[in-house]
Amino acid sequence: xxxxxxxxxxxxxxxxxxxxxxxxxxxxxxxxxxxxxxxxxxxxxxxxxxxxxxxxxxxxxxxxxxxxxxxxxxxxxxxxxxxxxxxxxxxxxxxxxxxxxxxxxxxxxxxxxxxxxxxxxxxxxxxxxxxxxxxxxxxxxxxxxxxxxxxxxxxxxxxxxxxxxxxxxxxxxxxxxxxxxxxxxxxxxxxxxxxxxxxxxxxxxxxxxxxxxxxxxxxxxxxxxxxxxxxxxxxxxxxxxxxxxxxxxxxxxxxxxxxxxxxxxxxxxxxxxxxxxxxxxxxxxxxxxxxxxxxxxxxxxxxxxxxxxxxxxxxxxxxxxxxxxxxxxxxxxxxxxx
Numbered sequence: 001x002x003x004x005x006x007x008x009x010x011x012x013x014x015x016x017x018x019x020x021x022x023x024x025x026x027x028x029x030x031x032x033x034x035x036x037x038x039x040x041x042x043x044x045x046x047x048x049x050x051x052x053x054x055x056x057x058x059x060x061x062x063x064x065x066x067x068x069x070x071x072x073x074x075x076x077x078x079x080x081x082x083x084x085x086x087x088x089x090x091x092x093x094x095x096x097x098x099x100x101x102x103x104x105x106x107x108x109x110x111x112x113x114x115x116x117x118x119x120x121x122x123x124x125x126x127x128x129x130x131x132x133x134x135x136x137x138x139x140x141x142x143x144x145x146x147x148x149x150x151x152x153x154x155x156x157x158x159x160x161x162x163x164x165x166x167x168x169x170x171x172x173x174x175x176x177x178x179x180x181x182x183x184x185x186x187x188x189x190x191x192x193x194x195x196x197x198x199x200x201x202x203x204x205x206x207x208x209x210x211x212x213x214x215x216x217x218x219x220x221x222x223x224x225x226x227x228x229x230x231x232x233x234x235x236x237x238x239x240x241x242x243x244x245x246x247x248x249x250x251x252x253x254x255x256x257x258x259x260x261x262x263x264x265x266x267x268x269x270x271x272x273x274x275x276x277x278x279x280x281x282x283x284x285x286x287x288x289x290x291x292x293x294x295x296x297x298x299x300x301x302x303x304x305x306x307x308x309x310x311x312x313x314x315x316x317x318x319x320x321x322x323x324x325x326x327x328x329x330x331x332x333x334x335x336x337x338x
Contacts, residue, residue, distance in 0.1 A: 002070045004050050005035040007207045009230035018328035020047035027051050063335045072107050083336045086111035089122040091255040118334050123279045125255040145324040146262035151234045158235035167223045171201030176240030178205040179260050181212030186248040191217040192292045242270045242302040249276040266319035268312040270302035
């Protein structure tokens with residue numbers, strides 16, 4: 001597992017909480033690599049325990065879930081008497097995993113080679129790859145999702161930074177993105193958009209991955225606020241007029257199910273994505289673009305519907321259909337029976 005308290009609150013934490021709310025006892029194992037500080041066990045609420053203890057490795061009759069993007073160590077004693085799930089959530093790529101690619105590839109080979117009882121794929125492309133390797137009976141398709149309740153709370157009590165408020169006051173049109181400033185973003189297009197739309201404010205919320213911020217334009221209408229705690233992220237993001245998911249075309253774009261798509265749905269803002277993002281463009285309500293010119297056109301179309309009552313209602317519906325509770329329910333058949 002990744003540390004619980006990493007800057008980006010992602011699928012492992014969401015799925016743990018969702019399973020806990022369904023009544024499962026969830027033990028989230030951490031090695032306290034960088035962000036966690038726990039010796040023994042700490043209760044996180046919703047039936048979820050954060051655990052750093054060797055005793056948890058000896059549990060029997062449990063569902064052990066391992067993520068394809070996290071450093072994993074396990075032995076036969078951890079699998080004996082248990083069901084193992086390999087969560088294939090991202091294409092294994094140096095842009096995502098850096099110098100950990102070889103280790104992750106070896107772990108994937110072990111999981112596909114028979115160690116895993118089930119492969120849970122987060123995108124259709126990853127599902128098809130898994131089916132070719134292990135057969136359809138062992139593969140379950142569970143995309144990412146959203147905690148609707150979190151995004152629909154009243155966030156008026158949160159005081160935004162003065163820098164952000166001043167920026168918002170300068171522009172009547174705000175285009176927003178939250179997530180990692182990572183190598184897989186389409187920086188050439190982003191910078192051209194900022195140049196050609198000087199009356200639009202472009203807001204980026206998220207940590208800098210591998211020097212991504214250095215590739216982003218330093219224009220006056222571009223604001224990067226760094227990583228924002230998930231606990232208050234909606235207070236910042238609800239100020240977006242529209243949102244973008246600007247992945248550069250390629251394998252990462254094609255195979256990724258972005259959490260932020262469903263979180264934007266919950267915020268009821270129109271979304272413009274790169275056309276290569278199959279897991280986003282399958283929704284006809286999502287606007288897509290294959291070039292900077294098309295991004296300009298689709299951004300204009302998105303602004304045209306941002307206040308449309310029926311469109312916003314459809315966004316709410318899509319968010320509800322993709323809540324993490326629905327995702328967790330699809331995991332239920334994988335649990336070992338007594």
